[in-house]
Amino acid sequence: MDAVVTPPPAAVEVIALTKRYAAGTPAAVDQIDLRIASGGYCCLLGPSGCGKSTTLRMIAGHESVSSGDILLDNRNITDLPAAARGTAMMFQSFALFPHLSALDNVAFSLKMKGVGKAERQKRAGDLLERVAMGHLAERKPGELSGGQQQRVALARALITEPRVLLLDEPLSALDPFLRIQMRAELRRWQKELGLTFIHVTHSQEEAMALADTMVVMNHGLIEQVGSPHQVYNHPSSEFVARFMGGHNVLDTPAGAIAVRNDHMQIAPDTGGAGVPAHVTDVEYQGTYVLLGLALDGVAKERQTVSVLLGEAAFLARPYASGDAVRLSWAEADARVLRPGAQRPADRAAPPPVARDDTAAIAAFVA
Numbered sequence: 001m002d003a004v005v006t007p008p009p010a011a012v013e014v015i016a017l018t019k020r021y022a023a024g025t026p027a028a029v030d031q032i033d034l035r036i037a038s039g040g041y042c043c044l045l046g047p048s049g050c051g052k053s054t055t056l057r058m059i060a061g062h063e064s065v066s067s068g069d070i071l072l073d074n075r076n077i078t079d080l081p082a083a084a085r086g087t088a089m090m091f092q093s094f095a096l097f098p099h100l101s102a103l104d105n106v107a108f109s110l111k112m113k114g115v116g117k118a119e120r121q122k123r124a125g126d127l128l129e130r131v132a133m134g135h136l137a138e139r140k141p142g143e144l145s146g147g148q149q150q151r152v153a154l155a156r157a158l159i160t161e162p163r164v165l166l167l168d169e170p171l172s173a174l175d176p177f178l179r180i181q182m183r184a185e186l187r188r189w190q191k192e193l194g195l196t197f198i199h200v201t202h203s204q205e206e207a208m209a210l211a212d213t214m215v216v217m218n219h220g221l222i223e224q225v226g227s228p229h230q231v232y233n234h235p236s237s238e239f240v241a242r243f244m245g246g247h248n249v250l251d252t253p254a255g256a257i258a259v260r261n262d263h264m265q266i267a268p269d270t271g272g273a274g275v276p277a278h279v280t281d282v283e284y285q286g287t288y289v290l291l292g293l294a295l296d297g298v299a300k301e302r303q304t305v306s307v308l309l310g311e312a313a314f315l316a317r318p319y320a321s322g323d324a325v326r327l328s329w330a331e332a333d334a335r336v337l338r339p340g341a342q343r344p345a346d347r348a349a350p351p352p353v354a355r356d357d358t359a360a361i362a363a364f365v366a
């Protein structure tokens, strides 16, 4: 086991990174700039189609770059083949070879590199020991649980001695219970190995549980970068506030603001101060009670809000569907929102490139 050397983690930087799958179509990833600290757990988070996997595959070298650069510890790797980058990828379904034992799955890439049998089996065995799978080295993937397969997939990625591990929705094929167990395990491995992890997910809950740094993407752009605490407590745009959940977006004379639904104050409507609303749903959640409300006199698409009350507070003063209430919040809990990323089609067209037509005109005249 001592033979397993963990290479130093690396920082990853992308500069004006762009992917356009076909000429004349909107960019799937549009000039993003991002620096991911060495040895941290970074989650790329956003809705389906926002460009997370494309970004990850460009970093991995599985997808060509339309323009921009990718640096690994300040070394430009943009045009290097995947195997020469110092990155390794772990896929959604683990993509293990079903007919090979765990040991041979892990040793596979060494075999491809022409490493001798004894050497590669030793190294694969050491890594399987490291992920507590040494005793199951001869099993085939079909004879292993989902969690055990994840460990084999991890060992297989680690055998190339990557400095950055890239994970594309690694937990999404698991059932919810196993997913929570496995995410704790991934976090533990990242800490123990000290490698840089870049993990793509569409689940804000998963990103919050795992990440040191969250990168929220939408429409091929980065909306916000920060720790889960920063992003949750200071969503920068309406998109982030709504995507993270647990926030109300409220239109005020000063513009749109976000207020956490557990920071809202609610009182029966006695004509006093506050924003008038009606209770539409009461959902008991155990520790909390979630009240669904509709703001009075507000356009339908912007009238839905929620208030999260502690169980004791709710029992002390219960509300029922149809109740008229007044909502308020402390100034300090209001976050002013800026406009978020626009869809590529709605972005201003780039200024026309000033062309030098002299040559063409000269050719025409001649």
Ligand code: ADP
Residues within 6 Å of the ligand: 021, 028, 046, 047, 048, 049, 050, 051, 052, 053, 054, 055
């Ligand atoms: P995410 O992983 O966030 O769901 P993707 O990076 O897979 O998003 O996709 C971003 C956009 O690029 C989407 O509009 C998707 O349809 C498009 N796209 C992804 N892969 C390809 C491809 N191989 N060819 C053409 N378009 C693609």
Ligand code: MG
Residues within 6 Å of the ligand: 052, 053, 054, 200
């Ligand atoms: Mg994807």
